[in-house]
Amino acid sequence: MCYIAEGRAGACDRYANEGGALVRLDPLTILSNTDVPVVPFLDREWDGEIVSGEDSFITAVGSGTTYPDYKPAPFIVASTAADTDMITVVTEGIFSYCGAKVKIDTDRHLGNECAPVRSDGEIIGHVTTSEYGSQMLSLGGVHHLTGGSKKEGRATCAALLALCNGEEVPLTIDQGAELQIAAGQAPIVNGLREERMRVGCGSATVGMFAAQWKGLVDEVVVVDDHITGVMSEHQAGKVIGWAPTGIKIKGRRSTPGRYFQVAEPGTGWGGTDLTDPLDILDTFKPQAWPGLSILMVSTTGEHAAYYELDDALVPVQKDMPERLLPSVARIEENCEPSLTSVLFMAGAGGSLRSGVTENPVSLTRSVQSRLTRVTCGGAPVMMWPGGGITYMADVTQMPKNAFGYVPTPALVAPIEFTMTRDDYQALGGHMDYVMPLEEALQGMTGRQSDHRLSGRRGEARKPGAPWPVGPK
Incomplete structure (x- = not known):
């Protein structure tokens, strides 16, 4: 329902009008299971050989979404790993129910528990508990994104987008500290960069x-x-x-x-x-x-x-x-270096699941039973127990610029579901839309996609991160 003039980009900076066709501005991102930051397969024509899921993994970064959710995911990819036929369902999700849990390693007092945290003058979250040598912030969530004023929603979305994409964000805590934080960097508290967290109490x-x-x-x-x-x-x-x-x-x-x-x-x-x-x-x-x-x-x-x-x-x-x-x-x-850690947290519920299967609850049950592995831009996630598909992912383990936004406001984040072919068929997956990995790597946009990809980029697996398509 967006109108984009020819040669211009949309409000979300995710699509542009190029000669009357929608073009996805973010390239589709493919992980390589090597230390080399370029996927060799992308540099040559496919020779017809089967491409192993142990070598390449299509992330959802740049893939597009299922919105308005009546259609299968942009990519449903078949590959092999350890002589097992695997399926990976690749899609970006539009998350109103999302936020960031921020761990700030410092011995200094940042603010009282439950104190509001502000960005651009708007409340976007609050201080939670103090942990061993760290202070914790809970930012975002549906009430700040959609339950307040337009300015509050926009400020929340902008701060979350910047934090999740690794950018530095200034924050203030009511009756507390002024912060400048970025994932994987030492926090700056009241203008001073922190050096270490406590050795203990x-x-x-x-x-x-x-x-x-x-x-x-x-x-x-x-x-x-x-x-x-x-x-x-x-x-x-x-x-x-x-x-x-x-x-x-x-x-x-x-x-x-x-x-x-x-x-x-x-x-x-x-x-x-x-x-x-x-x-x-x-x-x-x-x-x-x-x-x-x-x-x-x-x-x-x-x-x-x-x-x-x-x-x-x-x-x-x-x-x-x-x-x-x-x-x-x-x-x-004995004090460890002070860092800021940002965990993206989201609930993958509602209609996103229909891009995987015609019976959405079957995906939830498959995830809960550990038959389906969830990744976020190829990064491992921590799954919360209980109902739904609620997960957290370390944003430093994800590809660069993995997050986008829509003017709802809401974040757009990658999510992938990987399982065996038999398990995917059993949960009622969209088998008619499965494509071989090598075909997807050739640049097809998915049989239900209504836009063209702007390109592809390769990234090496993050050091120490498990490979998304691998043994349980």
Whole structure:
């Protein structure tokens, strides 16, 4: 129902009018099961030999959709793998029910749980849970795409499209941080690029390095927004014979040597709002002694300071002794690089399934029973249990520019369903539209397609990714 003038592209940038014919602007993308980024088959004429599904895999990137869903998928491809006849159904899906789960590796506080996340001033998601060394965002979803204002829907769609295609996106969190994030890149928080995620919580850090600190310092406090660890009270310290120091911590005591809520969340020491770690220390008990040495360090090793008690049992900062520098460096060494991870999440329901079979629920049951493998641009997916076909895919494992959009607004994402030929026939697949892989590689647009492909591109399989057409 779009009208595109000759020589112009449509609003979605997916189709153009070339001499009165619709041309798909994104090339059909084919994976090669080699380290070479070009598919050799595309560079020569087909010689009539059978092409193995173990060598080439047609992704849905650039394939086109089944919309308005009365017709079979653009490509239903037959191939062989491990001497087994396989079928791969290839189509792009138009997803209103989709979003992105974003994992940001940082020890800093980004925002309160459930705080709105904004792009271009519009709410496009919210902060969810904090995980071990990471903060999580939930972005998109049908309510932001279609349930709000037009501006909210467009802002949500634009942010999701950019994130899923690997572009950097600026975001703000209400009463929280300003972010610049891109999949596979270190996040920028309040203008500063993050370098590392935490080695563990404060309690875990105490346990990991207790033996290395024994005999070098009288007390160690690992400052952490979640669980601050105190060596002399901690079970790890008790086991190796650490002497009591009379230290007192402001905070809610959990088990020995573990304290909650020592400060407010923030971007300072250990994800707290602290700029001076002494703020969490109360007056020392009389069993403390002048000259008692204290190492205070964060869970990333980014912050560290050394103190000694004076005659009034008050901590006084001193230069960090050489003997303690290796242990602080060891904390940093054990911290993994900070990255932003973007998982595209979608529900492949409704009419998309009719492009695979005349009885859509049979595809759902085949996926749930693991007879049908789902991939997203050839990338492996994590299938959610329960009803429907709900999956997540790491966008860095997908071909470049794998996502598009339509003005609904909704994302257009690739999806492929691979199964044995017998299983495809059993679920009522469109057997009359099956084409050999070699025929599809020659550039046919699918027997039910109503547009021409603009070309083809080859990509090598991502390192470490399983081959889509392979053994279970």
